[in-house]
Each structure stands twice: as structure tokens, then as C-alpha cells.
Amino acid sequence: MAARSTIAVLGGSGHQGRGLARRFAQAGMSVVVGSRDPIRARAIVAEWPAGASIEVDANAAAVARADIVVLAVPFPSIAPLLEEVRSYFLAGALVVDVTVPVTFSGGKMAMLDVPEHSAAEHVRARVPELIGVAGAFKTLPAYVLDDVEQPLDCDEFVCGDSEIARARALSLVRLITGLRAIDVGPLARARSIEHLTALAIAINRRHKIHSARFRVVGLASPD
Amino acid sequence: MAARSTIAVLGGSGHQGRGLARRFAQAGMSVVVGSRDPIRARAIVAEWPAGASIEVDANAAAVARADIVVLAVPFPSIAPLLEEVRSYFLAGALVVDVTVPVTFSGGKMAMLDVPEHSAAEHVRARVPELIGVAGAFKTLPAYVLDDVEQPLDCDEFVCGDSEIARARALSLVRLITGLRAIDVGPLARARSIEHLTALAIAINRRHKIHSARFRVVGLASPD
Numbered sequence: 001m002a003a004r005s006t007i008a009v010l011g012g013s014g015h016q017g018r019g020l021a022r023r024f025a026q027a028g029m030s031v032v033v034g035s036r037d038p039i040r041a042r043a044i045v046a047e048w049p050a051g052a053s054i055e056v057d058a059n060a061a062a063v064a065r066a067d068i069v070v071l072a073v074p075f076p077s078i079a080p081l082l083e084e085v086r087s088y089f090l091a092g093a094l095v096v097d098v099t100v101p102v103t104f105s106g107g108k109m110a111m112l113d114v115p116e117h118s119a120a121e122h123v124r125a126r127v128p129e130l131i132g133v134a135g136a137f138k139t140l141p142a143y144v145l146d147d148v149e150q151p152l153d154c155d156e157f158v159c160g161d162s163e164i165a166r167a168r169a170l171s172l173v174r175l176i177t178g179l180r181a182i183d184v185g186p187l188a189r190a191r192s193i194e195h196l197t198a199l200a201i202a203i204n205r206r207h208k209i210h211s212a213r214f215r216v217v218g219l220a221s222p223d
Numbered sequence: 224m225a226a227r228s229t230i231a232v233l234g235g236s237g238h239q240g241r242g243l244a245r246r247f248a249q250a251g252m253s254v255v256v257g258s259r260d261p262i263r264a265r266a267i268v269a270e271w272p273a274g275a276s277i278e279v280d281a282n283a284a285a286v287a288r289a290d291i292v293v294l295a296v297p298f299p300s301i302a303p304l305l306e307e308v309r310s311y312f313l314a315g316a317l318v319v320d321v322t323v324p325v326t327f328s329g330g331k332m333a334m335l336d337v338p339e340h341s342a343a344e345h346v347r348a349r350v351p352e353l354i355g356v357a358g359a360f361k362t363l364p365a366y367v368l369d370d371v372e373q374p375l376d377c378d379e380f381v382c383g384d385s386e387i388a389r390a391r392a393l394s395l396v397r398l399i400t401g402l403r404a405i406d407v408g409p410l411a412r413a414r415s416i417e418h419l420t421a422l423a424i425a426i427n428r429r430h431k432i433h434s435a436r437f438r439v440v441g442l443a444s445p446d
Contacts, residue, residue: 111415141441144441153440154440154441157422182426183429183430184422184425184426184429185425185429189421189422189425191418192334192418192419192421192422192425193422195414195415195418195419196415196418196419196422198412198415199380199407199412199415199416199419200439202407202408202412202415203405203407203439203442206406206407206408207406207442209441209442209443211440211441211442212439212440212441212442213439213440213441214437214438214439214440215437215438215439215440216423216426216435216436216437216438217376217377217434217435217436217437217438218364218367218377218432218434218435218436219426219430219432219434219435220432
């Protein structure tokens with residue numbers, strides 16, 4: 001029997017990562033939270049109700065044992081983080097980028113101009129060639145993700161640099177209760193997905209909520 | 224008593240415009256289809272079940288009598304069209320841009336690089352200063368719009384260059400049965416709305432449907 005898949009969530013004790021890490025653990029995956037400060041991250045994870053089942057390690061060590069590596073760090077940290085961990089990937093690992101290139105300088109939300117057009121393509125340019133890259137979990141509000149007892153009840157958009165990368169990311173999305181996975185095609189579609197997140201943030205701010213997310217109407221089958 | 228609002232739908236006999244024109248007429252508005260070829264457009268409109276209540280005029284003449292001017296032409300036609308009609312706007316008119324800068328060259332869908340960042344801002348740059356501009360009806364599939372007996376059953380995203388422009392466009396969206404109007408703020412948000420349309424087109428193509436549209440989850444109130 002194959003061992004359980006190990007998923008590393010880099011930035012897994014942070015704002016966006018902590019909900020994902022706990023939901024992956026709920027789904028029965030072996031989860032390693034990667035952190036640049038594992039001692040501090042261990043203290044955070046120990047406070048989670050399901051924290052005992054989640055390991056914590058330095059980012060590079062987490063990558064070195066993961067079948068799937070989820071990038072859940074702020075966009076500006078991607079380049080230095082991938083520089084640090086790029087030689088640690090297992091052959092056949094998949095990188096799932098969940099980041100969105102937004103800033104909140106001066107209280108205003110704006111999208112950053114990314115030379116590669118999207119965060120996912122920015123990641124692709126910094127990961128070893130043979131490692132697949134997918135974009136997913138980009139449009140889920142941290143506030144809702146974090147409330148792990150609440151089903152997400154929405155759709156999540158998946159793109160990837162190959163059929164295999166996309167299929168693996170679609171399967172990962174389907175592990176999370178209440179999420180419907182929607183295949184939107186090549187990695188370059190990440191740009192549109194990231195704009196969807198910007199729209200969700202704008203809706204949240206304007207309507208004073210924290211939970212705006214999306215459902216596709218008119219799509220009968222799951223994907 | 225104030226006369227009924229007159230709405231001109233430029234490109235109203237075309238792919239995206241025809242569903243909108245008929246739905247505005249259903250909602251009780253006085254509708255003028257604007258066309259560069261009014262004779263041909265009159266023949267098209269005469270075939271619509273509710274066509275008798277819809278007038279047809281040349282684009283400039285339609286603008287000259289409209290409280291609201293809806294731009295439903297292909298993106299590349301915007302600049303020459305606005306050049307032609309810009310001196311015909313009534314004082315206090317509102318322009319509602321429904322266009323999306325996509326191309327389908329070689330069978331592949333791609334977003335055009337718009338110097339002003341979005342179609343709505345491209346329009347803003349070409350309309351007289353005192354005329355308000357809003358973006359709306361950008362994410363509705365023509366296929367669903369066109370089937371005017373079918374309620375749309377989705378959300379529509381509205382942005383605008385002033386509170387007044389936005390409020391007027393939100394009211395216009397609410398006239399259409401089955402649409403919830405969602406205020407997403409300033410006109411610059413059009414860029415994200417237009418990416419949402421690109422995502423809907425990608426979903427349609429990948430899943431071999433024509434009806435992908437969106438619903439925001441987590442937003443209790445209508446707006």
C-alpha cells in the first residue's frame with residue numbers, strides 16, 4: 001500500500017496557510033507546516049485543536065519530504081523562499097501556488113504588476129523545470145478558510161502547467177469539504193483567477209464582510 | 224410625471240446587445256437600438272417577438288435621445304464609435320460599458336492589452352468629461368442573455384467613475400429579472416471584472432457549455 005501523501009504548507013502558520021493546513025489534516029493528509037521560524041510556528045500549531053497531528057519544520061526540510069508543496073506566503077516572499085528551497089524538491093513533487101499579488105499600501109488594495117503576469121507564472125519561473133506547478137485555493141477568503149468547522153460551500157478555480165499538474169491539484173481541491181473544483185486550463189489563466197480574488201477583496205471591503213467567494217452558475221457537472 | 228427613461232443600446236442588434244435590448248424592453252424601458260446600419264438592424268429587430276416596441280436608429284441619433292447609452296459593440300469598435308457619437312450625448316447621460324477586451328484569434332481566447340487597463344477606462348478616456356461612465360453586464364454570457372424568457376439567476380458586477388454613475392448602473396442591473404447587482408467600486412475595478420469574463424469564457428470552452436456565470440457566496444444583502 002502506498003504511504004499517505006505528504007503535503008507541505010509553506011507559510012502554513014500564517015494568515016492564509018493555517019486554514020488550508022488544518023483542512024488538509026482534516027481530510028486525512030499528512031501535513032507539514034513549513035516556516036522560516038519553526039520554533040514560533042510549532043507554538044502556534046500546538047494551539048490548534050487538531051494541531052497534534054500536524055508537523056512543523058523549516059521550509060527547506062518541509063519541501064524535502066513533500067509530495068505536494070503549497071505556497072501560502074505573501075507574494076513578495078515567493079522569490080527569496082523559492083531561491084532557498086529550490087534544490088530540496090523531491091522528484092515528482094507538485095507545487096501549488098495559492099498566492100495573489102495584491103498590496104494594501106495606504107489602506108488601498110491594488111494588484112501588483114508582475115512581470116510574469118501572474119503569481120503562478122512568477123512561481124513557475126522559479127521552480128525546477130521538472131517540478132509541476134498549479135494554481136489553486138486563490139479565491140478562498142482566509143476568514144472562512146480559518147473557520148475549519150464551516151464547509152466552504154463555493155467553487156475553486158484550478159490552472160496548471162500540464163494535464164498532470166492540473167489533475168493532481170483538482171484532486172487536492174476535492175479533498176476539502178464543500179469545495180467544487182473547476183478546471184480553467186493552462187497556468188496563464190492564473191492572472192484571471194488572481195483578479196477574481198481582487199474582486200472578492202473589493203466586495204468584502206465595500207460591503208463590510210470577510211467571506212465573499214464564488215460559485216459558477218450554469219455548470220452542471222463538478223468539472 | 225417624468226417620461227420613461229430612454230436607453231440606447233449601441234450594437235443592440237448584435238451578439239451581446241440583442242439580449243440586453245430585449246430585456247430592457249421587457250423591464251418597461253423605452254429602448255432604441257443604435258446601429259451603423261439601421262436598415263439592416265430594423266430587419267433584425269422586426270423579427271424579435273417584442274421587436275415592435277423597440278426603435279432602431281443610427282448610432283449618433285440614438286445617443287442624441289438617450290438618458291442611458293449602453294455600449295455593446297466589439298472592443299475594437301469602441302474608439303471609432305465614440306469618436307463618431309461623442310458630440311451627441313445629452314447633458315446628464317450615463318454611458319454603461321458592457322464590452323470586454325478579448326480576442327479569439329486562431330481559435331484561442333486572449334485578453335488584449337489595453338493601455339488604459341480596462342475597456343471601461345478606455346471608454347472613459349473617449350467620452351465627454353461631464354458624462355458619467357459605469358461598467359456593468361460584462362460577465363453575462365450572450366447565450367443566456369439571448370434566451371430572454373430564462374431568468375439570469377446570477378450576480379452582476381458594477382463599477383463606476385462616481386457614486387451617481389454607480390448608483391444609476393446598479394438600478395439598471397436590478398431592472399433585469401434574476402440579476403443581483405453587486406457594487407465593486409471605482410471604474411478601475413473593471414479590469415478585474417473583465418478578467419472574470421475571460422474566466423467564464425475559459426470555463427465555457429473547457430467544459431463545452433455556453434452559460435457559465437457567477438454568484439457571490441457570503442454576501443447576504445443584495446448590495
